[in-house]
Amino acid sequence: MRRPAPRSLSDIRHPGPSAINRLPHARCLAKPLEISLAEQTTLLEALGRFATHQGLSSAVLDLSGLTLEAFDFVMPACTIDDRHAAWYSDTHSSKGATLESAVAILGIRDGEWFAHVHAYWREEEVEQLGHLLPHTLKVAHQGAIKGYGLQGAAFVASLDPETEFTLFRVQQDDEQSRTTDYNALITTLAPFADLTDSIQELAKELKAPSYEVYGLGSLAGAAFRDAEPMTGLISEILLSANAGAKQEQELCVPIRAVDLEGGLHRGILTAGGAPTLITCELLIMTGSKDDLNPISETD
Template sequence: MSRSHLIQHPGPKTSPRRHVVRGLSAPLAFELPEGMTLMAAVAAAMDKAGCDTAVIRLDGLKIGPYNYVMPDKSPDDEHVAWYSQTHSGEEAVLQQATAIVGRRSGDWFLHCHAYWEDKKTGRHAGHLLPDQVTVAANFKGSGHGFVGGCFDVTADAETNFSFFRPKPLVAAPRVNAAIVCLAPHEDLVTSVAELCAELGFSNPEVLGIGSLIGADFRDAPSMASPISEVLLLKGAKGGGSGQEPLLPMFCVDPDGNFFEGDLIRGGAPVCVTFEMILIGE
């Protein structure tokens, strides 16, 4: 059952509801040196990568010290949700983590959601602050570079937030992928299924992060909270040719409760935004 009615943003609805830029994706391998901040290390890697934007996985990355925030209620009437106070940790390993890498005012910037195991305090999840996270050991990672467009931090009148939105650049020589931003109240499963049909992708890999107004799963208890931070887990696929998308999702709510399972159609309306890449053949 959709909980979309629980959230009403302060501004007028933006159009379109699905921002999509088609382009060319290729596998991306990179290294992050020990001792650098996550933001500086990723920026240096992107300078070498030769792509316009990227979505990367940071599973297994050792971090510390580090700061992060969790989802929280808004302190004012200008936003429907906000961030918690800043939390800190000394040493942790990211279990699963996805970072969208794009531009903010022309400079590299990243948006990262993760869950991790802290050596002292156990399991946590949330939004890592990239310039307040130190890479604790040399790391070799992978992801997907993208040419033909860029995730660019853009002010959004509907939500009063600034977040990544796909921006078209010089057209790629061919198309095998798309970078996407979904507006509030768009159902994630429905959107992915319809986008795959529109793009002609058959069961593409999907990576993405964002927030949901509650979540219903095929195989696990629902998340009731209309405020959350979420990330798609390994194995997410877009479906197509009569096949329903398979979107395993990890969620954390403002109370620090974790929820995990395969999303069902109609059970995952976007809260503020959802940023993702769909990678076809």
């Protein structure tokens, strides 16, 4: 039996001790990449092979436009116990769909490649947004995806003491980071860290007039500049295209989100109005990526 939904931020309690570092991060080199995917390809295996061949530690990928065969996914849900702040829904199944907007974080779990995927799609004219189960994803039609391969830092899954979830955590490759120029950093925000405020604070380390942001996560409600607020305090989100800040312009963080009731939300976040629920996994990157040669499976 699931517990009632929280009504305020004070109702959200995580079971473990609060992490001292609320904005853990690691610097890295992010290089643009493009991966061609053949029909019937198992997505996670293809991504892992590519990352291994290219010597990547992790990757952040845009799966928008990719068509998948039948797959499984879950939605945000109330907790099933007295400890965790939230949980996943029962598993849902899709008959297959083209992802209109999707982000995948590729990292390591139990020594193997693993992907955290949030996506928005339409199925039989019904809009959906959910957390896709990576081992169920198979490419339906030949296509290509783009993103950024990372060197010098990685997303590695481990037990997070504060939330008691196994989550991607950032891990610095100290030896490689000393010999690699960096143009980006990755982060996994702690609960209640505001998404927009955190991005602005972390971006200062890049010392660049403009930057881009990619990622996904969960929020405990959200206020938008251009839409009605998301009042539900358990949600899953993905950052939309064009998140970031241009020179002498305000940071813009457009997201898509789904709440406990399956309600969909879309808009540009208001600074200070989007506290993290469990974590947000992000890549923050300067504009210097244009000076880098893209990598592909033919390299």
